[in-house]
Each structure stands twice: as structure tokens, then as C-alpha cells.
Amino acid sequence: MTLLDVARGAYVRLPLSTRAYVGRVLQHVPTSMKFGGTYKHWRQQIARGRTDLAFVEAYRRAELSEVISRAVQRSPYYARTLGPIVGDRRGEALMDDAVWSRLPILSRQTVLDHREEMCTVPSDTLDRASTDGSSGQPLSFLLDRNRSPIEYAFIHDAWSRAGFTAGDWRCVFRGFDLIDGRGRHMEREPALRELRLSVFHLNDETMPRYLEAIRDGGIKFIHGYPSAISIFAEYLMRNGIAPLSQIRGIFPISEKFYPHQRETMQQAFDQARIVPFYGLSEKVAFAVERDGEPDTYEFSPLYGYTELVDDDGRPVTTPGAVGRIVSTGLLYKGMPLIRYDTRDEAELVERPDAHNGYTLVLRGLAPRRSSEYVVGRSGTLIPFCGLCVPIDSRDLTREVQFIQDKPxxxxxxxxxxxxxxxxxxxxxxxxxLRADGDLGINLRLVDQLPMSGRGKRKFIDQRLDVPRD
Known part of the structure; x- marks a missing residue:
């Protein structure tokens, strides 16, 4: 590992003010140096995995064995729960369905209850991370440091299908904390080559400035929440600006990507290739949409050991059957998540085997997050993903719900x-700060969340008349 690898991984953890200064320096560092040797190594490994099936098979077997062995030997939780089942099994014996399916499926509540016990290294050497809690149950966990170069290797490989390179600028519609603060709804992040656009201000006053910045910067790629990109695309079409042929790639993330959103983007950006990928904050699985087959995803066998299981935890083996996605991360071993229940569902297309490069193929992914909106005081639609969900420093937050009945x-x-x-x-x-006066959040501590007439708790109880997917 080089010093630059470490610096690249640490950059995203810096305070905003410090990152602004460092970013101005890093913009002058050559791309190959900025991302470092770890990034280069994984781009090579990913490319090799597409053609060298023997390499993929040996890698999966070795890495899965390493994850399990390390967990059983160094983690009190896994020593207690997996040790008696695994014994001395390794490689193919461990991956056999009859053996593997005996390992317990890991719930988010178990992670919350046993996080420290699950670590294989001192917890203070790991980074604290969290999910967005889109089920209404936030979750914090620990991740290896220096993961950023590896993550970008997988993401950039996916985006390269649209001609993207690590040196290209892109505009990004996400829920950012903008360095420049109030009154500024966009900024340039030079180190990561991002034109960051606030999703809290997708209105006819602000979006012309977004468009001007995209044009002036010669930006060819758009990345972000599909709900936000769709609002921008609709603005272009409504005002006779579309198609914006300058754009060559659209990279939707974080939400379910609906057919009508795809159609809107195709009309507004007629020269763009759309490349959605599936990833998780927990870093256990990574998948990219298959070329020419919308909503069909190929899961990387180098990133995670991913399964589709039924309600009883048994492998789904019949194409067309639906199950939930369970995965074991292979890359980050500081706090391994073994057979982690993502709670996302999908339909089986192909099980991994030698004929498809050990790639699990699923269709109709139903992720935890959907495209939902809140309404600002100005009437602006704000993609809910921009809000994120609070997790306090002491992990006291157990359930949350957002309710809106007033703009x-x-x-x-x-x-x-x-x-x-x-x-x-x-x-x-x-x-x-993000909303800049257009949205107020009123905190209410309650003993329990209200339930719907069907006995379910809504994560977002939107009582205004807004678009729903």
C-alpha cells in the first residue's frame, strides 16, 4: 500500500473546510497518482475476471475461506456462532450449498447488537459508517479504511461502458454538504472532479444555473439520484432545451430506477448511455446492469459472495423465482458481514457457475430505497434521499419516521x-444548511411509531399530493 493510497482513502473523511483546501491541491496531481496503486490493481483484477474463469474460481474460493477463517479466529461473535458449524472446512467444501446454508443469516439487528464483537481488528482502527435507515431502522457499522480506491475501481469500471475515465468531470445530484455553505446551491469539487448540485433546489430558478455550469464545463456525465436527474431532465424538455446531446453517460444510484425515469432521461439526453449499478453502504455486494437488458443485474464475484434465498433461507435455484439478496463481502475484513441479509428482493435469472463466469444474475431488483419526495416551502420537490437519516453518536436511535402534511x-x-x-x-x-431555508425539520421523540391500517409502519408518511412511483 502506498502513501497516496492512504491519502486518497482519508480524503473523504476530512472536515469540509480542510477538504476544500486539499482539493485545490489535489486537482493538480495526475490521475494515476491520485488514485494510487490499489486502484490500478483492482482495475486490472476486474478486467482479468471477465476472461480468466480459472482466476475467478480460485479467487472466490480463497477469499471466502480467508473471510471465514479470519472471522472464526479473531471475532468473538463469529467464533461462537460459526466455529462449531464450519470446523476445518475450506474452499469447495465450505461453498457447498448443504454446508453454506447452515450458516445463520445475519440480520441488521444482530449487527447492531454485536458490532464490536464482530470485529477482527481493534474497532478504533476502522471507520464508523451507516445506512440511510430507509426501512425506518438506522444501522451503524464499521468499515476498513482505505476502501475508497477499491470502491472507485469497481464504479469506474462500470461507468467506462459509457466512455467515462477517471480523469473526467461529472455533475452529481446528491444530498451534499456544500463547502461554500448557505446561498450556494452548487460547487466544484476539484479533487474528485465533481460539479456538485444541490437536490434541495431543483426549481426553475436554480436549474438554469445548473445547466449553464454543465455547458460551460463541457461536462459529459451525470451521476446521482434518478429522482433528481429526472426532475432536471423534465425541466430541459419542458423548456425546449432537450435533447442535451453533450451528455454521454447517465449513472443513476441509490434509489429504485423506474422505467418512466429511464424513458425521460433517454429523451432528454439522446446521446447518453445509461449505466445503473447496485451497491450497498455495508459493502457486501456490487452489481451492474447487463448490457441491452434493462433492470437485469450482474453481480461481481470479486466483490462479494452473493446469494438469492427464499423465506426459509434456502437457495433459490429456479429461474423466475423471487427471493431476497444475502451476501458476504470479500473485500473488507475488519468487521466482516457474513451472509448479511440486505432485505432487497429480486428474481433469479442465472445462478453463478463456470458458464457465466461465476456471476449471479438477477432481475427486478427491489432496493430498500424508492423515489420519494418531500415538498419545500417554495413548492420545490426534494428527493428524499437528500435528507438522509439521523444516527446519533451513541447509537440510541432505533426507529424513525418522516411525516409531511405541510409544504x-x-x-x-x-x-x-x-x-x-x-x-x-x-x-x-x-x-x-442543505435546505437553505426551504425546509424545516421538527424533531419529535416518541415511544412508538404510528402504524397504518394494515399494521405496517411507514418510513415516509407523505400526506401532500406529490408524484409517487
Missing amino acids: GEVDLLVVTEKGETPDLSEYLDRMA
Whole structure:
């Protein structure tokens, strides 16, 4: 590992003000040096995996054995739960369905309850990360440092289908904390070559400035929430600006990508290739949409050991059958997630074997996040993903729900551990800064969340008349 590998991984963890300064310096560093040897190594491994099936087979066997062995030997939780089942099995014996299916499926509640016990290294050598809690149950966990170059290797490989290279600029529609603060709805992030566009201000006053910045910068690629990109595409079409043929690649992330959104983007960006990928904050699986087959995804056998299982945890083997996605991450071993239940569902197309390069192929992914909106005071539609979900520093937050019945105001209901009061002031300040006066979030601590007439808890209870997918 080189010093630049470490620096690249640490960059995204810097305070905003420091990152702004460092970014101005890093923009002058050659791309090959900026991403470092780890990035280059994984781009080569991914390319090799497409043609060298013997390499993929040996890699899967060796890495899975390493993950399990390390977990059993170094993690108190896995020593207790997996040790008696695994014994001395390795490689093919471990991957046999009859053996593998005996390993317990890991729930997010188990992760929450045993996080420290699951680590194979001291927890203070890992980074704290979290999911967005889109089920209403936030989850924090620990990840290896220096993961950024590896993640970018997989992502850039996917985007290269649209002609993207690591040196290209792209505009990004996501829920950013913008370095320049209030009154600034976009900024240039030179180190990562991102034109960052606020999803809190997708209105006819701000989007012309977004368009001008994209044109002036000669930007060819758009990356972000499909709900936000669709709003921008609809603006272009409504005002007779589309098609914007300058754009050559669209990279939707984080939400379910609906057919009508794809159609809108194809009309607004007629020269763009759309490349969706599936990834998780927990870093256990990575998949890219198959060329020419919308909504069909190929899971990387180098990234995770991914399965489709039925309600009883048994392997789904019949094409066309639906199951839920369970995966074991192969790349990050500091806090391994073994047979982690993603709670996402899909239909089986192909099981991994030698004929398809050990690639699991699934159709109709139903991810945890859908395209939902809240409404700002100005009437602007704000993609919900931009809000994110609060997790306090002491992990007291157990369940959350957002309720909106008035434009510009959202009630955040929070159920905490044993009724203790979490400190969510930092989260509320961040959201106020992002929204820049167009949205207020009112925190309410409650004993339990209200349920619908069918006995279910809604994560987002949107009571206004807004688009629904």
C-alpha cells in the first residue's frame, strides 16, 4: 500500500473546510497518482475476471475461506456462532450449498447488537459508517479504511461502458454538504472532479444555473439520484432545451430506477448511455446492469459472495423465482458481514457457475430505497434521499419516521433506546444548511411509531399530493 493510497482513502473523511483546501491541491496531481496503486490493481483484477474463469474460481474460493477463517479466529461473535458449524472446512467444501446454508443469516439487528464483537481488528482502527435507515431502522457499522480506491475501481469500471475515465468531470445530484455553505446551491469539487448540485433546489430558478455550469464545463456525465436527474431532465424538455446531446453517460444510484425515469432521461439526453449499478453502504455486494437488458443485474464475484434465498433461507435455484439478496463481502475484513441479509428482493435469472463466469444474475431488483419526495416551502420537490437519516453518536436511535402534511415542514419522529434522548443537533444543523431555508425539520421523540391500517409502519408518511412511483 502506498502513501497516496492512504491519502486518497482519508480524503473523504476530512472536515469540509480542510477538504476544500486539499482539493485545490489535489486537482493538480495526475490521475494515476491520485488514485494510487490499489486502484490500478483492482482495475486490472476486474478486467482479468471477465476472461480468466480459472482466476475467478480460485479467487472466490480463497477469499471466502480467508473471510471465514479470519472471522472464526479473531471475532468473538463469529467464533461462537460459526466455529462449531464450519470446523476445518475450506474452499469447495465450505461453498457447498448443504454446508453454506447452515450458516445463520445475519440480520441488521444482530449487527447492531454485536458490532464490536464482530470485529477482527481493534474497532478504533476502522471507520464508523451507516445506512440511510430507509426501512425506518438506522444501522451503524464499521468499515476498513482505505476502501475508497477499491470502491472507485469497481464504479469506474462500470461507468467506462459509457466512455467515462477517471480523469473526467461529472455533475452529481446528491444530498451534499456544500463547502461554500448557505446561498450556494452548487460547487466544484476539484479533487474528485465533481460539479456538485444541490437536490434541495431543483426549481426553475436554480436549474438554469445548473445547466449553464454543465455547458460551460463541457461536462459529459451525470451521476446521482434518478429522482433528481429526472426532475432536471423534465425541466430541459419542458423548456425546449432537450435533447442535451453533450451528455454521454447517465449513472443513476441509490434509489429504485423506474422505467418512466429511464424513458425521460433517454429523451432528454439522446446521446447518453445509461449505466445503473447496485451497491450497498455495508459493502457486501456490487452489481451492474447487463448490457441491452434493462433492470437485469450482474453481480461481481470479486466483490462479494452473493446469494438469492427464499423465506426459509434456502437457495433459490429456479429461474423466475423471487427471493431476497444475502451476501458476504470479500473485500473488507475488519468487521466482516457474513451472509448479511440486505432485505432487497429480486428474481433469479442465472445462478453463478463456470458458464457465466461465476456471476449471479438477477432481475427486478427491489432496493430498500424508492423515489420519494418531500415538498419545500417554495413548492420545490426534494428527493428524499437528500435528507438522509439521523444516527446519533451513541447509537440510541432505533426507529424513525418522516411525516409531511405541510409544504416546507417535515416532522421527524424518533424512537430511542430505553427512552434516552439522543443528540441530533448536528444532523438538524446539516439539514438546515442543505435546505437553505426551504425546509424545516421538527424533531419529535416518541415511544412508538404510528402504524397504518394494515399494521405496517411507514418510513415516509407523505400526506401532500406529490408524484409517487
